[in-house]
Structure formats: C-alpha cells, structure tokens
Amino acid sequence: MQKTVLIVEDETRIAQWVKTYFERAGFYAEVCADGNSGLQMARQLSPDIIVLDLMLPGMSGEAVCQALRRDSDVPIIMLTAKGAHHDRITGLESGADDYMVKPFNPEELVARANAVLRRVKGKVQNTLECGLVTLDLSAKAATLAGDPISLSAAQITLLETFMRHPNQVLSRNQLIEMAFEGNFDAFDRAIDSHIRRLRKVLHTENHAPIQTVYGAGYKYVVEGSNA
Numbered sequence: 204m205q206k207t208v209l210i211v212e213d214e215t216r217i218a219q220w221v222k223t224y225f226e227r228a229g230f231y232a233e234v235c236a237d238g239n240s241g242l243q244m245a246r247q248l249s250p251d252i253i254v255l256d257l258m259l260p261g262m263s264g265e266a267v268c269q270a271l272r273r274d275s276d277v278p279i280i281m282l283t284a285k286g287a288h289h290d291r292i293t294g295l296e297s298g299a300d301d302y303m304v305k306p307f308n309p310e311e312l313v314a315r316a317n318a319v320l321r322r323v324k325g326k327v328q329n330t331l332e333c334g335l336v337t338l339d340l341s342a343k344a345a346t347l348a349g350d351p352i353s354l355s356a357a358q359i360t361l362l363e364t365f366m367r368h369p370n371q372v373l374s375r376n377q378l379i380e381m382a383f384e385g386n387f388d389a390f391d392r393a394i395d396s397h398i399r400r401l402r403k404v405l406h407t408e409n410h411a412p413i414q415t416v417y418g419a420g421y422k423y424v425v426e427g428s429n430a
C-alpha cells in the first residue's frame with residue numbers, strides 16, 4: 204500500500220524538493236506551508252508520517268507537534284535550523300520521533316522516514332487487539348478493557364491463536380496444531396481447561412468472545428468484524 208507523507212514547510216523550494224524525493228521513493232506527498240493548515244491537513248489526511256519544519260509562520264512546528272501528540276502517534280520527523288542545538292531538543296521534547304538539521308540530504312530524510320516507519324510497524328505488530336481484549340506479544344501480557352488479566356504462558360499462546368483468527372471456527376486439533384505446534388500429548392486434555400480459564404477471565408455479562416460451535420470446535424467472536 205502506498206504510504207502518505209505530509210510535509211509542513213514554509214520554504215517552498217525545500218518543500219517541493221522534499222516532496223519530489225518522497226514521490227520518487229513511492230510515497231504520496233502533500234505539502235502545507237504553515238502550522239495551522241498543517242495541523243488541519245494532518246487530521247484530514249491521516250498520513251503515515253509527517254515531516255514538520257520547526258520554524259513556521261503562525262503556529263510553530265513545536266506547537267503543531269504537541270497538538271498532534273494529544274491524540275495521535277503518527278511518526279513525526281522535525282526539520283530544525285543548522286546548529287541550533289536548542290531546536291533539536293525542543294523538537295524531540297515536543298514528541299517528534301526524529302529530526303534533521305538543515306541543510307540536509309533529502310535522500311537521508313527519506314531513509315530516516317522509512318526507518319521510523321519500520322520501527323513503528325514493528326511496535327504495532329507486537330500488539331493484538333480484538334474488541335475489549337489487548338494482547339502484548341512482547342510482554343506476553345493481556346488486558347481486558349484496559350485491566351491486566353492473569354493467564355499462564357500456554358493460555359496466552361492459546362489466546363493469541365484465537366485473536367489471530369477472529370470469527371473463525373477452529374477445531375480442538377487446529378487449536379493444538381496452531382498454538383502448541385501439534386504437541387498433542389501435553390495439550391489434548393489440557394486444552395479444555397485452558398479454554399475454561401480463558402473464559403473465566405475474559406467473559407463478563409456482556410462480553411463472551413469464546414463460543415463453542417457444537418461438533419466443530421470454538422470460535423473467537425469479535426463484533427463489528429467480518430474477518
């Protein structure tokens with residue numbers, strides 16, 4: 204899928220130059236020349252990444268960055284003035300992910316943007332979310348409506364398998380195959396007790412994702428998803 208970059212820069216020459224390099228690298232690029240329209244465009248366009256000049260007419264890059272950070276994790280690369288050490292600190296403190304000092308090499312800017320995007324993608328993929336349940340795969344920890352829930356390592360693995368296949372009927376054998384790599388001896392009987400435990404901690408009056416499909420297996424139901 205094509206990535207979108209928003210470039211907020213009042214110096215037209217730099218903005219066009221940066222736009223050209225991003226387009227050559229396969230991005231769709233939009234340019235805004237001041238802070239207010241940059242902030243507005245960021246909300247409309249939901250870009251994958253923002254290149255934000257610190258010194259802008261009207262709303263400063265720092266203020267734009269802070270405003271965005273109140274409700275967004277969009278990666279931001281700040282452009283700062285040459286040698287102005289204070290500017291770099293300001294950029295990072297206001298929530299930017301990286302910065303480039305002017306004058307910069309636009310190829311390096313695109314490379315940094317791609318590096319930031321890879322980093323963000325890695326982070327995103329380490330978390331699964333289905334309805335009220337969130338599973339942090341690196342921490343091997345789950346939450347229900349934001350509250351931590353207590354599960355064993357095997358139960359976390361089983362939950363992960365369910366969450367990767369929402370609204371899909373999985374037989375006991377499929378679950379054992381996917382979750383425990385076919386280690387039947389250890390899990391054939393145990394799987395039912397693991398599922399009981401998952402239901403006990405995940406199910407509330409209005410939330411019962413793990414459903415039994417008689418004669419077929421189990422289904423992790425996520426409402427509003429056709430996956």
Ligand code: CA
Pocket residue numbers: 212213214256257258259
């Ligand atoms: Ca500027």
